[in-house]
Amino acid sequence: MDVNARRALLVVGLVALPAIVLWPQTNAPERPEFDATSVKPDKADRGFINFGNLGAAGGLYRATNVTLSMLIISAYQLKPQQIVGLPNWANAERFDIEARAEGGPDRSQKLLMLQSLLADRFSMVVHHETREAPIYALVVAKEGKTGPQLQLHPDEAQCRTPGGFLPRADGTLPPGACGNFSTFFTPKSMHTKGQKITVAQLADHLSTRVDRVVVDQTGLTGLFDVDIEYAPFQASSGAPSGSFDTSAADASGLPSIFTAVEEQLGLKLKAQTGPLDVVVIDRVEEPSPN
Numbered sequence: 661m662d663v664n665a666r667r668a669l670l671v672v673g674l675v676a677l678p679a680i681v682l683w684p685q686t687n688a689p690e691r692p693e694f695d696a697t698s699v700k701p702d703k704a705d706r707g708f709i710n711f712g713n714l715g716a717a718g719g720l721y722r723a724t725n726v727t728l729s730m731l732i733i734s735a736y737q738l739k740p741q742q743i744v745g746l747p748n749w750a751n752a753e754r755f756d757i758e759a760r761a762e763g764g765p766d767r768s769q770k771l772l773m774l775q776s777l778l779a780d781r782f783s784m785v786v787h788h789e790t791r792e793a794p795i796y797a798l799v800v801a802k803e804g805k806t807g808p809q810l811q812l813h814p815d816e817a818q819c820r821t822p823g824g825f826l827p828r829a830d831g832t833l834p835p836g837a838c839g840n841f842s843t844f845f846t847p848k849s850m851h852t853k854g855q856k857i858t859v860a861q862l863a864d865h866l867s868t869r870v871d872r873v874v875v876d877q878t879g880l881t882g883l884f885d886v887d888i889e890y891a892p893f894q895a896s897s898g899a900p901s902g903s904f905d906t907s908a909a910d911a912s913g914l915p916s917i918f919t920a921v922e923e924q925l926g927l928k929l930k931a932q933t934g935p936l937d938v939v940v941i942d943r944v945e946e947p948s949p950n
Contacts, residue, residue, distance in 0.1 A: 692769050693776040694721070694759035699947045702726075702754040712757065714770045719761035721770060725754050728782060728944070735774040736939055739867045741793070745941035753946065785943040793936040796870060796929040797877045798863045798921075806880070807926030809887045813856045841865050845892065849914055854886040862886060862925075869893055869917055870929070873936055878927060890920035 702725045711734055712723035723731065728750040732743055761773060778784040800806070841854045841861075850869065854862065862884070863876040870893050891914040914920075921927050 691772045691776045692761075692765065693780070694761045694773045695719075697759040697777055697781060698757070698950060699777075699781045700756045700949045702756045714774070715767045717764070719763065719765055719770075721757070721759045721761075721774065723755075723757040726757065727751050727754060728778075731755075731757070731774065731778060732784075732939070732941075735771060735778055737771070738939060739864075739873050741867070741871070741873050742936065742938045743941065744789075744791075744938050747944065749946060750944065755947075781947045783943060783945040784941065786939050786941055789938050789940055790935050791938055792933055793938070794872050795932060795934045795936060796866075796872045796874045797932055797934070798859070798866065798874050799928050799930050800878050800880070801922050801926050801928045805926055806884075807922075807924050810862075810925040810927070811885050813883045813885050848891065849889065850892050850917070851889045852886070854884070856883040857886060858883065859927075866917070866921070866929070872931070874929065875934060886925065888920050888924050890914050890917045893917050 704725075706725045708724075709726060709730075710722070710724040711726060711730060712721050714721060714734065723734075729740065729743060729746055732738065732746075732750075733740060757777075759773070759777060761770070765773065841852055841857070843850065843852045845851065852865070854865070857865075859878050859880045860876045863874040866874040893916070915923065918929050921929055
């Protein structure tokens with residue numbers, strides 16, 4: 661089995677999350693810190709990545725085979741396109757992280773602790789800006805109509821399990837699960853299911869599958885069930901941002917994500933420019949392992 665196949669992952673829980681305040685490092689409020697941290701280079705070809713579960717009970721945080729860019733995305737709740745100024749090694753070098761905190765911090769506290777870890781162990785200094793940038797606007801393809809695989813959820817009851825679940829063996833979601841996605845993928849196919857999700861959450865999820873941040877401009881409200889299957893996005897070599905390399909779709913027989921969004925969901929990804937919040941990396945260094 662080749663490396664790409666061995667790294668095919670089950671990705672669970674890509675949802676829209678509350679915005680985290682991004683502070684310039686000068687005169688920043690004091691952030692909570694982990695009591696003990698370990699950062700070690702990962703040189704093994706593990707074939708899997710563990711991003712770490714910041715929502716798990718207790719004070720332990722563990723991430724395996726992750727890049728610095730993955731850690732920044734997690735700590736600041738960003739899309740990859742929202743990080744500016746990373747050195748090449750930040751997307752290449754792999755690390756194993758283990759950190760512990762006393763007192764059972766909640767998820768929001770552990771997010772801030774992870775930001776402190778980045779500042780301490782990677783000497784990272786950042787600031788926050790809003791820039792005009794390429795984006796995709798998610799719009800309704802035909803007014804007043806959605807596609808066959810984007811349907812209003814019939815039960816508007818409150819979520820019993822708001823995220824953090826695993827799908828069952830057949831790929832279906834547990835009863836009462838909502839506000840979350842399960843994505844099964846191989847090098848040639850992507851299959852995403854969501855239950856009781858908003859279209860804004862769908863836009864956030866699509867942002868992780870294409871080369872631009874996706875902004876919800878549909879005007880659709882309510883909770884939806886979504887089921888979409890497509891060929892993995894690959895940007896055309898040397899082409900402008902937003903150009904899709906059709907070779908992956910041709911090889912798999914599946915539509916591109918742009919075609920699938922329109923045909924299956926009744927929506928459209930429209931390339932344009934707009935304001936985008938970004939985190940600018942002012943300084944970062946490779947950590948000393950311990």
